[in-house]
Amino acid sequence: MLINGQRWRSVWPVSEHTGVGIIDQTRLPHELVTVTLGSSDAVRDAIANMLVRGAPLIGAVAAYGMALAARENASDQYLEERYRFLDSSRPTAVNLRWALDRMMACLRPLPQAQRLSAACALADEIANEDAVLCAAIGEHGLALIRKVAADKPAGEPVQILTHCNAGWLATVDYGTATAPIYMAHDEGINVHVWVGETRPRNQGASLTAWELGQHGVAHTLVADNAGGHLMQHGQVDFCLVGSDRTTASGDVCNKIGTYLKALAAHDNQVPFYVALPSSTIDWTMSDGLAEIPIENRSPDELLLMEGVTEQGDVKQVRIAPSRTPGLNPAFDVTPARLVTGLITERGICAASRQGLLALFEQ
Amino acid sequence: MLINGQRWRSVWPVSEHTGVGIIDQTRLPHELVTVTLGSSDAVRDAIANMLVRGAPLIGAVAAYGMALAARENASDQYLEERYRFLDSSRPTAVNLRWALDRMMACLRPLPQAQRLSAACALADEIANEDAVLCAAIGEHGLALIRKVAADKPAGEPVQILTHCNAGWLATVDYGTATAPIYMAHDEGINVHVWVGETRPRNQGASLTAWELGQHGVAHTLVADNAGGHLMQHGQVDFCLVGSDRTTASGDVCNKIGTYLKALAAHDNQVPFYVALPSSTIDWTMSDGLAEIPIENRSPDELLLMEGVTEQGDVKQVRIAPSRTPGLNPAFDVTPARLVTGLITERGICAASRQGLLALFEQ
Numbered sequence: 001m002l003i004n005g006q007r008w009r010s011v012w013p014v015s016e017h018t019g020v021g022i023i024d025q026t027r028l029p030h031e032l033v034t035v036t037l038g039s040s041d042a043v044r045d046a047i048a049n050m051l052v053r054g055a056p057l058i059g060a061v062a063a064y065g066m067a068l069a070a071r072e073n074a075s076d077q078y079l080e081e082r083y084r085f086l087d088s089s090r091p092t093a094v095n096l097r098w099a100l101d102r103m104m105a106c107l108r109p110l111p112q113a114q115r116l117s118a119a120c121a122l123a124d125e126i127a128n129e130d131a132v133l134c135a136a137i138g139e140h141g142l143a144l145i146r147k148v149a150a151d152k153p154a155g156e157p158v159q160i161l162t163h164c165n166a167g168w169l170a171t172v173d174y175g176t177a178t179a180p181i182y183m184a185h186d187e188g189i190n191v192h193v194w195v196g197e198t199r200p201r202n203q204g205a206s207l208t209a210w211e212l213g214q215h216g217v218a219h220t221l222v223a224d225n226a227g228g229h230l231m232q233h234g235q236v237d238f239c240l241v242g243s244d245r246t247t248a249s250g251d252v253c254n255k256i257g258t259y260l261k262a263l264a265a266h267d268n269q270v271p272f273y274v275a276l277p278s279s280t281i282d283w284t285m286s287d288g289l290a291e292i293p294i295e296n297r298s299p300d301e302l303l304l305m306e307g308v309t310e311q312g313d314v315k316q317v318r319i320a321p322s323r324t325p326g327l328n329p330a331f332d333v334t335p336a337r338l339v340t341g342l343i344t345e346r347g348i349c350a351a352s353r354q355g356l357l358a359l360f361e362q
Numbered sequence: 363m364l365i366n367g368q369r370w371r372s373v374w375p376v377s378e379h380t381g382v383g384i385i386d387q388t389r390l391p392h393e394l395v396t397v398t399l400g401s402s403d404a405v406r407d408a409i410a411n412m413l414v415r416g417a418p419l420i421g422a423v424a425a426y427g428m429a430l431a432a433r434e435n436a437s438d439q440y441l442e443e444r445y446r447f448l449d450s451s452r453p454t455a456v457n458l459r460w461a462l463d464r465m466m467a468c469l470r471p472l473p474q475a476q477r478l479s480a481a482c483a484l485a486d487e488i489a490n491e492d493a494v495l496c497a498a499i500g501e502h503g504l505a506l507i508r509k510v511a512a513d514k515p516a517g518e519p520v521q522i523l524t525h526c527n528a529g530w531l532a533t534v535d536y537g538t539a540t541a542p543i544y545m546a547h548d549e550g551i552n553v554h555v556w557v558g559e560t561r562p563r564n565q566g567a568s569l570t571a572w573e574l575g576q577h578g579v580a581h582t583l584v585a586d587n588a589g590g591h592l593m594q595h596g597q598v599d600f601c602l603v604g605s606d607r608t609t610a611s612g613d614v615c616n617k618i619g620t621y622l623k624a625l626a627a628h629d630n631q632v633p634f635y636v637a638l639p640s641s642t643i644d645w646t647m648s649d650g651l652a653e654i655p656i657e658n659r660s661p662d663e664l665l666l667m668e669g670v671t672e673q674g675d676v677k678q679v680r681i682a683p684s685r686t687p688g689l690n691p692a693f694d695v696t697p698a699r700l701v702t703g704l705i706t707e708r709g710i711c712a713a714s715r716q717g718l719l720a721l722f723e724q
Binding site for chain 1: 561567568618621629669676678682689
């Protein structure tokens with residue numbers, strides 16, 4: 001998508017796959033900083049420290065991490081060790097394991113001498129596939145937006161509320177939840193996005209607002225607390241969020257606070273859609289609330305806030321008393337009963353086993 | 363309540379009512395700064411600039427402002443002018459007008475020579491009455507906490523989730539939602555409070571966490587987004603919040619985000635209680651959502667964040683891209699159907715006209 005008028009992706013191979021380029025997303029929106037990761041160690045650090053985040057992007061970067069590992073040492077033992085090492089960088093993202101499994105399934109049968117080039121090619125393929133997948137999600141979601149737009153009085157925008165960043169920064173390109181929005185915007189449909197700031201890491205304020213702004217899509221930042229109020233007052237046509245993991249029964253594990261928005265949507269008859277690539281579907285799970293492990297991250301993410309001062313310096317400030325304890329669950333589970341539909345690369349389906357099976361026969 | 367082991371109120375007369383002492387709440391939680399307001403001008407500034415906030419506290423401080431006015435000049439003309447002047451300090455606080463009206467009703471019939479001593483006595487009375495009211499709310503809520511505590515396995519705390527600051531800093535003493543919590547703590551009941559940070563002004567993180575910490579009540583700060591997740595996982599015994607305005611039908615207008623917590627409580631069969639002095643009941647309104655005007659405050663409250671740097675300086679940082687537009691509704695309305703009970707100074711009642719009338723015959 002566009003940054004300052006230029007086409008970008010969120011990850012790219014560097015110098016014949018001796019490194020992988022990323023945007024350091026912890027520096028956004030105040031600074032646009034790119035980093036070249038030159039080793040599998042650096043890839044793990046970048047994922048663990050959230051320089052890259054978003055399940056699809058994590059998967060693609062991890063795939064490049066395995067390619068770097070194959071350059072470091074293509075032995076079975078080393079690659080198996082790196083597989084576990086990279087897999088341990090984030091606990092919840094299902095694409096991470098999926099991408100690593102795919103890399104290993106390709107590499108294990110090959111002679112060591114062929115592993116590096118195969119790994120580079122497959123990492124590229126995984127990244128490209130993700131962009132194609134997101135474009136397909138965009139097409140299916142676009143049909144939905146066109147329908148809502150057609151029913152709107154002239155001049156009134158289609159009002160979409162999103163949470164966190166399921167944008168192109170979370171994927172390789174287009175985004176999941178944002179893909180339909182970008183496509184609608186690009187074809188001239190009047191869309192306006194309510195961006196929830198997404199405490200505690202502020203991905204809405206710092207990433208979604210930034211990428212929508214760079215691409216020229218109308219948007220307004222609101223506190224996460226404001227979503228219900230907007231829906232009560234008819235200011236939201238539908239909600240559109242991403243998913244970090246989707247159970248076979250249609251439960252959606254996504255950024256903490258998603259569940260609250262889904263409750264408000266349900267209470268106000270506002271459709272609640274989830275955009276997801278099928279790679280986030282975990283066919284082994286059927287009860288998201290009971291089965292999906294939720295990562296508790298450092299309370300410092302809540303207690304310390306980063307921003308830019310009037311002087312232009314990026315600073316961290318503590319917003320609570322110095323010894324206040326905090327708890328920081330990173331995700332919550334939205335039960336399928338609150339989800340109007342799942343927008344996948346193969347089309348839109350009901351959030352249910354039946355719905356998913358109709359699109360994705362196992 | 364306690365600060366560093368000492369008993370405090372949030373407002374107190376100084377040197378035989380030549381001044382009124384307050385805590386500068388804009389400096390909390392990073393600094394405890396007290397200010398003596400020595401004139402009615404200073405009182406108006408303190409209210410307008412939110413050195414004091416919370417409807418009950420604003421009322422008490424304004425009453426002391428009228429006492430200072432009576433010291434400055436006890437003439438009819440001056441007092442009427444000061445009444446209008448103080449009344450204009452905050453547009454929405456109901457208790458401000460109520461306290462000023464009460465002061466004027468007392469002073470107008472008196473000869474000028476008696477006005478100062480009468481004004482000082484009545485300001486003290488208004489402040490004391492608020493403390494007594496909050497203590498009564500505390501007693502009724504305490505009975506509820508005792509009941510929950512009795513059903514808990516030994517060693518497990520009563521888990522209460524609150525939002526914003528309905529604490530003693532918002533009143534003269536005890537607070538509204540916090541009064542039952544302090545009383546339970548003081549009688550040795552094991553309570554633990556989940557404090558929602560309360561974006562965008564962070565009253566939970568900066569005031570509620572601070573006052574609970576100073577009084578020694580166990581608590582944990584969470585993002586507003588985390589409330590639903592905690593309830594889904596059985597971590598909340600009940601919710602307890604305040605109210606800025608309560609309709610005759612039991613709809614509750616409170617800090618933005620309250621509605622989302624109430625939805626989550628309802629979805630997880632977690633009781634949702636609202637603590638309120640009857641002065642917040644608006645008997646003229648029956649449909650909170652349609653009738654209560656919601657103040658949209660400056661988007662800067664959302665876009666700029668204040669905290670303390672590692673070096674100990676209090677700084678403001680911008681968390682979003684520099685031209686991001688924001689919308690900042692300050693309150694939302696929780697429909698009565700989501701409220702388990704209203705805890706008032708006269709007892710606990712259903713959130714309904716019938717429930718309220720049973721306690722407060724008009």
